[in-house]
Amino acid sequence: MEFNVNDIKTLREKTGAGILDCKKALGESNGDLAKAEKLLKEWGLAGVEKRAGRATNEGRIFIAGDNKKIALVEIDCETDFVARNADFIKQGQKIAETCLEKNWSAPNADIENMVKDIASVIKENITLKAVKLVTANNDEYINSYIHNGTIGTVVKAKVSNPSIATNPEFTDLLHKLAIHVASFNPLFLSPAHADKNWVKEQEEIFHKQTENDEKMKSKPANVIEGIVKGKVNKLLSEICLLEQGYVYDEKQKVSAVLADFGKKNSCEVSITDFVYIKVGVSN
Numbered sequence: 208m209e210f211n212v213n214d215i216k217t218l219r220e221k222t223g224a225g226i227l228d229c230k231k232a233l234g235e236s237n238g239d240l241a242k243a244e245k246l247l248k249e250w251g252l253a254g255v256e257k258r259a260g261r262a263t264n265e266g267r268i269f270i271a272g273d274n275k276k277i278a279l280v281e282i283d284c285e286t287d288f289v290a291r292n293a294d295f296i297k298q299g300q301k302i303a304e305t306c307l308e309k310n311w312s313a314p315n316a317d318i319e320n321m322v323k324d325i326a327s328v329i330k331e332n333i334t335l336k337a338v339k340l341v342t343a344n345n346d347e348y349i350n351s352y353i354h355n356g357t358i359g360t361v362v363k364a365k366v367s368n369p370s371i372a373t374n375p376e377f378t379d380l381l382h383k384l385a386i387h388v389a390s391f392n393p394l395f396l397s398p399a400h401a402d403k404n405w406v407k408e409q410e411e412i413f414h415k416q417t418e419n420d421e422k423m424k425s426k427p428a429n430v431i432e433g434i435v436k437g438k439v440n441k442l443l444s445e446i447c448l449l450e451q452g453y454v455y456d457e458k459q460k461v462s463a464v465l466a467d468f469g470k471k472n473s474c475e476v477s478i479t480d481f482v483y484i485k486v487g488v489s490n
Contacts, residue, residue: 209238210233210234210238214233214238214240215229215230215233217240218232218233218240218243218244218247221244222244222247222248228247228250229243229247232244232246232247232250245408245411245412248412249411249412249415249416249419250416250419265283265284265285265286265287265289265290265486265487266281266282266283266284266290266336266357266486266487267281267282267284267290267295267296267299267356267357267486268280268281268353268356268357268358268359268484268485268486269281269282269299269300269302269303269359270303270351270353270359270361271300271303271304271306271307272307272341272349272351274343274348274349274350274372274378274381275342275343275348275349276307276340276341276342276343276349277307277340277341277349277351277361278303278304278306278307278311278338278339278340278341279303279337279338279339279340279341279351279359279361279482279484280299280302280303280306280318280335280337280338280339281335281336281337281338281359281484281486282295282299282302282322282325282333282334282335282336283333283334283335283336283486283487284329284331284332284333284334285331285332285333286331289329289331289333290356290486292329294325294328294329295325295329295333296356298321298324298325299325301321302318302321302322305318305321306318306338306340307340310340311338311340312338312339312340313338314335314337314338315338318335318338319335322334322335336486337484339361339482339484341361341363341480341482343363344365345369346365346366346367346369347363347364347365347366347479348363348364348366348372348377348381349361349362349363349364349381350362350378350381350382350384350385351385352382352385352386352388352389354386354389356486357485357486358389358483358484358485358486359389359482359483359484359485360385360386360388360389360481360482360483360484361385361481361482362381362384362385362388362478362480362481363478363479363480363481364381364384364465364476364477364478364479365475365476365477365478365479366474366475366476367469367474367475367476368472368473368474371472371474371476374472376468376472377468377472377476380464380468380476383454383455384461384478384481385481386454387448387451387453387454387455387461388448388481388483389483390454391448391451391454392483392485393446393447393448393451393481393483394446394447395443395446395447395448396447396448396449396478396480396481397447397448397449397450397462398440398443398444398447398450400447401443401447406439406443409439409442410435410439413434413435413438413439414431414435417431417434417435448461448478448481449461449462449465449478450462461478465477465478
């Protein structure tokens with residue numbers, strides 16, 4: 208498989224590695240981008256926590272809903288000028304409200320036509336990137352947050368005492384957790400929710416890194432296994448929502464914040480799901 212300049216550019220944006228290193232990785236992987244990215248990680252030239260390339264598209268996130276149902280829509284455009292255009296914002300919000308009303312949870316022809324209508328007026332290439340619908344069960348409640356129009360998040364939580372749902376402190380907590388997700392962009396809810404294949408790949412990367420480290424070659428296999436396990440656990444603590452330091456007090460884990468709130472209000476609160484969307488970044 209051959210590779211070209213665009214492949215090198217894509218790999219650089221996803222990993223932050225240098226041009227020569229990207230060329231070498233693509234050469235050894237026969238042009239396979241996924242394999243090349245993994246090689247760069249194994250060589251220690253790319254951060255293993257990198258989730259996606261840096262955003263290059265312009266656009267905006269739109270959110271509509273309440274504490275039981277929320278629709279998120281991402282619409283991309285060519286320029287930041289259009290992303291700030293009043294008509295673009297008005298019509299994008301209308302699309303989000305329509306998705307909420309009709310319970311649309313994914314792109315469809317009707318939404319695409321609404322987006323085309325915006326493009327026909329604004330005269331710029333405008334595309335529908337994502338549509339998500341988050342709904343809550345009877346004992347669950349949701350809250351959302353939009354950061355600068357380019358990041359949209361939703362947090363869904365379960366509470367054992369329904370009367371707590373009307374407590375302003377509970378609403379405030381959920382909103383702050385939505386802000387936390389926007390700030391820290393967790394990959395998983397907890398280590399138990401981490402994708403097994405993803406964890407296995409990280410273990411392989413860390414194993415390869417130790418093999419490439421001269422100082423590690425003399426260490427026993429059980430010591431290396433312990434080191435690899437420690438690195439994986441550290442990584443999981445950084446990318447799992449419940450294990451992360453809370454955005455308003457990083458000395459406290461998010462799980463501890465939930466426990467403290469539950470103790471104070473004689474109830475149990477647990478996060479059951481979250482959503483993170485950023486303009487220009489694949490989901």
